[in-house]
Amino acid sequence: MLVKTFGSAVYGIKATTITIEVNISQGVNFYMVGLPDVAVKESQQRIESALQTHGFRMPGKKIVINMAPADIRKEGSAYDLPLAIGILAASEQIKAEKLSDYLIMGELSLDGSLQPIKGVLPITLQARDEGFKGIILPRQNTREAAVVNNIDVFGAENIREVVDFINNDIVLEPTKVDVNSEFLDKVNNYEADFADVKGQENVKRALEIAAAGGHNLIMIGPPGAGKTMIAKRLPTILPPLTIDEALETTKIHSVAGKIDRNSSLITTRPYRSPHHTISDVALVGGGTFPQPGEISLAHNGVLFLDELPEFKRTVLEVMRQPLEDRQITISRAKFTVEYPASFMLVASMNPCPCGFYNHPEKECVCSPGVVQKYLNKISGPLLDRIDIHIEVVPVPFEKLSEVRTSEPSHIIRERVVAARSIQGHRFTAHHGIHCNAQMTSKMLRKHCEIDAAGQTILKTAMEKLGLSARAYDRILKVSRTIADLEQSDRIQTHHLAEAIQYRSLDRDSWAG
Helix, strand or coil: CEEEEEEEEEECCEEEEEEEEEEEECCCEEEEECCECHHHHCHHHHHHHHHHHCCCCCCCCEEEEEEECCCCCECCCCCHHHHHHHHHHHCCCCCCCCHHHEEECCEECCCCEEECCCCHHHHHHHHHHCCCCEEEEEHHHHHHHCCCCCCEEEEECEHHHHHHHHCCCCCCCCCCCCHHHHHHHHCCCCCCCHHHCCCCHHHHHHHHHHHHHCCCEEEECCCCCCHHHHHHCHHHHCCCCCHHHHHHHHHHHHHCCCCCCCCCCCCCCCEECCCCCCCHHHHHEECCCCEECHHHHCCCCEEEECCHHHCCHHHHHCCHHHHHHCEEEEECCCCEEEEECCCEEEEEECCCCCCCCCCCCCCCCCCCCHHHHHHCCCCHHHHHCCCEEEECCCCCHHHHCCCCCCCCHHHHHHHHHHHHHHHHHHCCCCCCCCCHHHCCHHHHHHHCCCCHHHHHHHHHHHHHHCCCHHHHHHHHHHHHHHHHHCCCCCCCHHHHHHHHHCEHHHCCCCCC
């Protein structure tokens, strides 16, 4: 008897429906075709044990399973459940009438219990778009899938519950999630706050500008000055995620298997802080079976690289293209996948190996030339792509011991949201452009006009600092953001002057 069940394969952050055809006929053997990988082929042993545990039998006949389309590689153990249900239906141990209405996915344990799988959100979205009545999943994945409306999501603990549901012996209640309520309750749920930061007013100003325009930023200063602490608080002043951004971010984390079982939707801006020993592939994504890297997991949020010069040069250089294109393309011989990578890059570094170059109190012990050599670990092209450079100095005791709190994050966020609102209106006609940092050269000419006095200041800065054409564009973008924070229609000379101050690492004389 020939029976069809339906599963799904995830490539990038998109899913493709897989038709699993099971045919049982006279003979003896087990054949699985359709480009399954080793994990899929190993399902035979898991299925056999699970069926025996729950009182079913593995047919002692010829079993042929085809996973279509046959030119797409099927990976992982998530096909165990649809394969098992297909075998039971083809051997007439269960009814097959309801199988065409449901997409089924889940990994089987030897005792028949279901284990959670990755990529549930894109799988559920694809199932809804293709008109399936519902989707059957391990219970641990149901809250994540229930974010998708207009499709019933059923969770089961083991294969017996799935069989009884298909046979109409029990009724499984679909999982419901009030997305709007859950989203609004947790959208600004951050533990850190800028109110905890003592002093560092110039650094907080730089981060406010960076947040308002989506600009990349690097902090340079001695150890203990507060660079990491301040960076951790940047997501708290970014505009809250929209529903669409939250869904897109959740899809990426779902594919990577990073979703908490008790949550259904990522509601706060991602903050990723990889260690400096990270590999190229772990940062940008890839592998034999491509997975999203740290730059994609930071999509719609912040990627913080602490001690930037300690990262391998090859790791840093692979970020050049994603910083410009805001997506990463991973190519293999037989397929190509794309992951979004629209993130804010925030980096920190010491000014020298010992950490005390330009320190107001401690003396640098590095030998001559070492400081410049240390800074040269960061290539010029990468530095050009960082809009704001800010020097962080240690906080004096008087500031640390102050009783009064600093300006809280929610007050700063209000100014940032107001500036982003101006930018949203400005870029209404431009798809995919949401903030000043994303402006193209053509848009710069239109939205960043400066008067004669501004041209003079900018010309002088270009000549004195030896800035590149890319740095020129960055200064205009940052000055446009500063103007937006002041609700100014035009870029004034003091906006340009402040933006130029944020190019400290471009100065030839900075490291002596």
